[in-house]
Amino acid sequence: MDLAAAPPALLHRRHLHVAGDWVDPAEGETVPVENPATGDIIGQVPAGTPADVDRAVAAARAAFPDWAATDPAERAAHLGRLHTALALRAREITRTIALELGAPLKLAGRVQTGLPLTVLRSMVELAADPPAEETIGNSLVVREPVGVVGAITPWNYPLHQVVAKVAPALAAGCTVVLKPSELTPLTAYLLFDAITEAGLPAGVVNLVPGTGPVVGEALAGHPDVDLVSFTGSTATGRRIAHLAADRIARVALELGGKSANLILADADLATAVKAGVGNALLNSGQTCTAWTRMLVHRDRYAEALDLIAAAVAAYRLGDPFDPDTRLGPLVSAAQAERVRGHVDRALADGARLVAGGPGAPLPPRGHFVAPTVLADVHPDSALAQEEVFGPVLAVIPFADTDEAVAIANNSRYGLAGAVWSADEERALAVARRLRTGQVDVNGGAFNPLAPFGGYRQSGLGRELGRYGVEEFTEVKAIQR
Numbered sequence: 100m101d102l103a104a105a106p107p108a109l110l111h112r113r114h115l116h117v118a119g120d121w122v123d124p125a126e127g128e129t130v131p132v133e134n135p136a137t138g139d140i141i142g143q144v145p146a147g148t149p150a151d152v153d154r155a156v157a158a159a160r161a162a163f164p165d166w167a168a169t170d171p172a173e174r175a176a177h178l179g180r181l182h183t184a185l186a187l188r189a190r191e192i193t194r195t196i197a198l199e200l201g202a203p204l205k206l207a208g209r210v211q212t213g214l215p216l217t218v219l220r221s222m223v224e225l226a227a228d229p230p231a232e233e234t235i236g237n238s239l240v241v242r243e244p245v246g247v248v249g250a251i252t253p254w255n256y257p258l259h260q261v262v263a264k265v266a267p268a269l270a271a272g273c274t275v276v277l278k279p280s281e282l283t284p285l286t287a288y289l290l291f292d293a294i295t296e297a298g299l300p301a302g303v304v305n306l307v308p309g310t311g312p313v314v315g316e317a318l319a320g321h322p323d324v325d326l327v328s329f330t331g332s333t334a335t336g337r338r339i340a341h342l343a344a345d346r347i348a349r350v351a352l353e354l355g356g357k358s359a360n361l362i363l364a365d366a367d368l369a370t371a372v373k374a375g376v377g378n379a380l381l382n383s384g385q386t387c388t389a390w391t392r393m394l395v396h397r398d399r400y401a402e403a404l405d406l407i408a409a410a411v412a413a414y415r416l417g418d419p420f421d422p423d424t425r426l427g428p429l430v431s432a433a434q435a436e437r438v439r440g441h442v443d444r445a446l447a448d449g450a451r452l453v454a455g456g457p458g459a460p461l462p463p464r465g466h467f468v469a470p471t472v473l474a475d476v477h478p479d480s481a482l483a484q485e486e487v488f489g490p491v492l493a494v495i496p497f498a499d500t501d502e503a504v505a506i507a508n509n510s511r512y513g514l515a516g517a518v519w520s521a522d523e524e525r526a527l528a529v530a531r532r533l534r535t536g537q538v539d540v541n542g543g544a545f546n547p548l549a550p551f552g553g554y555r556q557s558g559l560g561r562e563l564g565r566y567g568v569e570e571f572t573e574v575k576a577i578q579r
Contacts (some may be wrong), residue, residue: 100394110198112284115151116291118158119301125150128145130248130281130309130469135201136419137464141275142199145285146573147309149317150274155305156323156411159247159274162302167272175227178269182219182448184293189216191290197419200257201284201427202382203464204420210382215262218547218563225568226270237579242572244272246325249318251311251339252287254280254430255385255488261287262455263551263562264328264440265304271571273326276305278318282430284308322346325572330387333486333512333556340559351560351570353387353552355486356514359507360390361529364398365499368517372403375517376410376492376544380470383427384490387557388515388537392476392483393494394503400496404453404474407494411454411470414490417462428465429489433468442471445482445493451475451492451522478506486512496541504532513554515539536561 110132114121128146133139146360166174185192193208202211211224228475250264255414261279268275279287291306315335319327320342329339330353343350360378364373378390395403417424429435442456455471468489476493478482483493507516513535520526523541529540536553541543550566552558560570 101315105356109554110285112135112142112144112288114148115145115153115155116153116294116304116306118161118305119299119390121295124148124534125154132199132285133431134198138432139463142285144281144288147278147307147314149313151307151309152314152317152321154250155276155307156247156318156321158302159276160323162300163244163247163274166269166274166300166303169272171229172272174225174272177297178219178223178226180297181293181299181366182216182223184296185219185290186216187317188289188293189213189244192286195285195289196257196283197427199285200254200430201419203424203427204422206382206427207419211256211258211269214547218256218259219262219266221564222266222270222550222568225267225565229271230565230569230572231361235576239577239579241575241577242569243575245573246273247323247572248273248275248571249321249324249327250275250277251315251318251331252279252327253328254275254282255288255382257283258290260330261290263567264295264330264358265290267567268328269303271568273571275326276307276318277310278307278311278314281310281538287450306508312560315339316342318355320345320383324348328560328570336558352558353560353562354437354514354556354558355556356387356389356553357484357486357512357513358390358515358517358535359392359394359510359533360517361394361503361507362396362399363503363518363520363525364396367521368399368403369406370542371492371519372406374412374417376407378517379492380414380426380490382409383429383468385430385488387486388495390517391487391491391493392507393464393492394506395461395494396398396495396503398499404494405490407472408454411472411492412519414470416467417471426470426490428467430466432466434488435468436470438487441482441485441487441489442491443472445473445476448477448480449475450480450482450493454523455490478509484510496526500529504529508532508534511556514557515553517542551579552561
């Protein structure tokens with residue numbers, strides 16, 4: 100099926116997935132799904148209710164004892180079948196993400212679809228090899244699944260963020276109730292089509308779409324949910340933490356970021372700038388780990404601005420299904436307006452416009468924002484401190500390494516970052532000084548087996564790899 104030309108009726112999904120079946124929601128309200136590249140409504144999904152959450156959590160609770168007791172090799176086999184079923188849908192997933200998120204096809208295929216398949220494959224192997232028991236004196240220390248997991252996921256990576264929670268939770272022996280973002284829910288339905296085909300036991304994974312204030316709150320505050328795993332804004336994460344704290348439940352939070360990209364004086368400037376611009380504009384800037392602050396040594400600052408402007412000029416805005424498009428729309432009109440507001444404020448605060456900005460040409464339809472570069476940004480300004488979540492890059496000069504590190508750490512966030520230097524040992528030493536959950540040195544590749552998460556208001560806990568599985572476990576000491 101050519102999803103780009105599909106009539107909206109083909110993208111309507113009318114059911115929840117509870118206890119292994121597609122079931123009717125408790126009420127008939129729906130949530131529209133928009134194509135952000137055109138503003139057209141392309142489908143709808145049920146607007147779940149607290150009653151729907153109750154039913155899904157009850158199904159997950161009923162399925163938990165058997166799934167937790169399932170042999171790890173058998174759990175791994177289930178995940179392997181899910182990987183196969185999901186991989187067969189890769190093209191459909193790619194095109195659905197291009198439709199409901201606006202991601203250009205190349206990005207939607209390589210990152211939005213390819214990365215979660217890689218993560219799911221890694222969880223197959225980890226499920227078969229659970230954490231080893233440990234003997235400490237007369238105690239046997241074991242890890243056990245935490246129980247029922249409420250997974251609340253964002254719109255910016257609608258498959259990856261789901262797989263990064265669901266797959267390790269299942270590998271650990273937990274059962275799950277998923278609430279995907281109401282802005283990009285159609286991709287989650289393709290995952291549950293694959294779950295149905297793979298034959299996972301009834302109730303092990305359940306789907307309740309809907310809005311955050313209704314379904315998300317009901318899930319986060321539910322007395323039978325043992326752990327809430329959330330990815331999204333710091334403000335919403337704070338609300339979820341409060342709801343969970345009221346009943347002393349655990350949370351895993353992957354929240355906002357304002358990551359710094361430190362380009363030291365001896366760095367390969369052309370390479371560092373090209374990679375930095377690409378990272379900042381990835382997914383139209385709608386990435387929590389985006390290096391949205393580029394810190395450049397004063398001796399190379401003017402040269403860097405010229406390179407940045409040239410790099411940004413190569414990013415063509417347009418239809419996600421056009422192979423020449425490198426930058427799609429933002430996910431919604433509200434998000435686009437919010438990003439424009441950040442740019443306007445930065446200009447009012449004295450930042451210098453290098454590229455893009457309010458007068459840049461845009462496609463005639465859709466929620467587009469031109470890739471924008473602002474120089475001479477003060478480290479304490481709103482643009483340097485607040486998460487924009489759009490294609491906006493702040494460029495900040497520094498005099499020496501100590502000042503660069505101080506600027507980088509001048510943030511309430513601490514999710515990601517980068518360091519560039521001709522001297523790798525020097526770059527590693529600087530990376531160790533950054534108060535952030537992950538740092539790339541000289542363009543180091545993303546590692547889906549490494550722990551992912553942040554410091555400070557960027558969140559609590561870790562995802563991916565062995566650390567991601569352990570996040571969904573409890574530790575027990577047995578004395579003998």
